[in-house]
Amino acid sequence: MGWLSKTFTSSVGKKLIMALTGLFLISFLIVHLSGNFLLLRNDNGAAFFQYSEFMKTNPVILVMEVVLFLGFIIHAFSGFRLALENKKARPVGYAVNRPSENSSVFSRSMVWTGSIVFIFLVIHLKSFFVDHKVASWMGVTHEETLFQAVVSAFQNPVYTWFYVAAMVLLGFHLNHGFQSAFQTLGLNHKKYTPLIKKLGLIFSIVVPLLFAYVPLYFLLIYKTTGGN
Ligand code: HEM
Numbered sequence: 001m002g003w004l005s006k007t008f009t010s011s012v013g014k015k016l017i018m019a020l021t022g023l024f025l026i027s028f029l030i031v032h033l034s035g036n037f038l039l040l041r042n043d044n045g046a047a048f049f050q051y052s053e054f055m056k057t058n059p060v061i062l063v064m065e066v067v068l069f070l071g072f073i074i075h076a077f078s079g080f081r082l083a084l085e086n087k088k089a090r091p092v093g094y095a096v097n098r099p100s101e102n103s104s105v106f107s108r109s110m111v112w113t114g115s116i117v118f119i120f121l122v123i124h125l126k127s128f129f130v131d132h133k134v135a136s137w138m139g140v141t142h143e144e145t146l147f148q149a150v151v152s153a154f155q156n157p158v159y160t161w162f163y164v165a166a167m168v169l170l171g172f173h174l175n176h177g178f179q180s181a182f183q184t185l186g187l188n189h190k191k192y193t194p195l196i197k198k199l200g201l202i203f204s205i206v207v208p209l210l211f212a213y214v215p216l217y218f219l220l221i222y223k224t225t226g227g228n
Pocket residue numbers: 032036051052053055056065068117121124125128129132133146150163167170211212214215
């Protein structure tokens with residue numbers, strides 16, 4: 001066990017943890033985005049209801065949810081520790097290091113963008129996960145369905161624009177995180193690195209845009225057309 005704990009507490013080990021948990025969270029984003037698009041069906045939330053009931057009761061999903069929460073916590077915790085260690089190991093300070101010449105604005109702002117996405121996540125989970133899913137596990141019955149809760153939450157412009165702003169920062173975080181994860185895993189190659197960077201850029205623009213579309217749809221389109 002000694003080598004294993006040494007590996008994971010070393011700087012390289014922590015980067016490896018960041019990369020693996022980061023890629024796992026990226027895969028979650030794709031699944032979550034597909035589920036969110038059911039909200040846009042013209043069926044008064046029927047398809048979304050079926051999906052959310054399945055997500056609420058399927059034992060495999062419940063286990064995955066625990067893994068997911070651990071993934072978020074480990075990713076955030078290792079990120080903070082790594083950033084602190086990097087700061088300590090840089091005794092001369094930023095002025096001499098000229099960070100703008102050695103790294104991108106995206107890589108330098110990972111702690112900030114990650115922290116704001118984390119705050120977004122806490123608020124987001126309170127709205128939908130705790131107040132609905134956890135509440136129903138605890139036997140609390142709601143007058144409104146999860147779909148209705150989503151609709152009414154996004155009728156609030158402050159709440160919706162907060163989501164949109166958080167998605168911009170998620171995009172910044174993913175832009176560096178995506179390529180950095182592959183680099184940590186050793187995929188640093190003349191031929192493939194530019195391709196991974198391009199893929200990362202596309203992913204970090206398209207995925208947050210599609211996420212942001214759902215709240216904006218309920219704020220701007222659903223209301224005016226009368227929706228479903
Ligand atoms: C911006 C548009 C988003 C919308 C409309 C949205 C909507 C929802 C809804 C309705 C739920 C409850 C699902 C259920 O109980 O079945 C949920 C859960 C959750 N969301 Fe989001 N979400 C969005 C973005 C995000 C983002 C960007 C992340 C991650 C950074 C995220 C992470 C989660 C997590 C971890 C859960 C709890 C796990 C689960 O219930 O599956 N969400 N979201």
